[in-house]
Amino acid sequence: xxxxxxxxxxxxxxxxDNTIRRAESEMRAVFSRRVPDFSDRFDFHxxxxxxxQVIADTPEIAHDVSRLRTxxxxxxxxxxxxxxxxxRAYAEEAFDVFLDARHRISYLDGALDLLKTLKPRYILVxxxxxxxxxLRLGLDRFFSFGFTAADVGxxxxxxxxxxxxxxxxxxxxxxxVHVGDQPIDDVQGAKDVGMHTIWxxxxxxxxxxxxxxxxxxxxxxxxxIARLED
Numbered sequence: 001x002x003x004x005x006x007x008x009x010x011x012x013x014x015x016x017d018n019t020i021r022r023a024e025s026e027m028r029a030v031f032s033r034r035v036p037d038f039s040d041r042f043d044f045h046x047x048x049x050x051x052x053q054v055i056a057d058t059p060e061i062a063h064d065v066s067r068l069r070t071x072x073x074x075x076x077x078x079x080x081x082x083x084x085x086x087x088r089a090y091a092e093e094a095f096d097v098f099l100d101a102r103h104r105i106s107y108l109d110g111a112l113d114l115l116k117t118l119k120p121r122y123i124l125v126x127x128x129x130x131x132x133x134x135l136r137l138g139l140d141r142f143f144s145f146g147f148t149a150a151d152v153g154x155x156x157x158x159x160x161x162x163x164x165x166x167x168x169x170x171x172x173x174x175x176x177v178h179v180g181d182q183p184i185d186d187v188q189g190a191k192d193v194g195m196h197t198i199w200x201x202x203x204x205x206x207x208x209x210x211x212x213x214x215x216x217x218x219x220x221x222x223x224x225i226a227r228l229e230d
Contacts, residue, residue, distance in 0.1 A: 002176065004123045004169045004171045006178045007126055007143075007180070008180030008182065010128060011182075012186075014105040014106055015105070020102060023099075023104075034090040041080060053075075064150040074088055102131070108218060122225075125143055125168075126145075126146030126147075127162070127180075128146070129148070147165060151164070152164050156185040163193060166193070172194075173195045174194060174195075177196035177197065177198055177225060183209050186199070187211045196213075198214070198224050199211035
């Protein structure tokens with residue numbers, strides 16, 4: 001019997017790619033006003049190279065996308081000649097702009113109706129590698145709790161996030177199902193801890209890992225869970 005349903009967030013319950021691009025654009029605009037040389041010195045490729053360097057220098061923060069993004073901005077400001085204090089302040093200001101924008105989301109069709117339908121029957125939990133905050137979005141009316149990669153110290157498909165959810169819910173993996181759009185991070189990761197899996201696969205791609213079920217539309221998920229229970 002399924003008692004726990006865990007959900008990935010980005011690109012599972014809402015569209016993420018355009019949201020992140022818009023958030024990055026707003027962030028860069030604010031940061032460039034504080035650090036005028038930034039736009040000339042750090043285009044997309046230079047920023048990516050700096051990000052890779054930060055990960056190489058501080059691998060212990062690679063799983064924490066918020067700390068990583070802030071550190072990249074800090075180092076960029078320092079390379080543009082800002083003092084350490086100014087660089088830190090500008091980085092944090094710009095990141096706050098990013099974080100606000102990344103929470104201005106567009107839910108996928110049926111997402112909120114899905115959560116409303118499932119809430120009376122199951123414990124619902126959010127599990128994300130990103131920095132979307134279900135509390136900030138008011139989704140605590142559906143989710144009992146949630147974990148991010150920053151919370152547990154590792155990104156999916158590492159088992160830490162799945163184990164944390166199972167432990168806090170007090171439910172065995174065989175009585176839980178994870179829903180997500182990524183075949184490795186979501187499906188393989190949950191499968192490895194013994195959970196059932198539902199791959200949200202709107203493009204109809206070939207399943208590389210063997211999900212318990214696949215859906216192309218969110219509204220199909222309650223029926224998919226019912227089939228798993230049968």
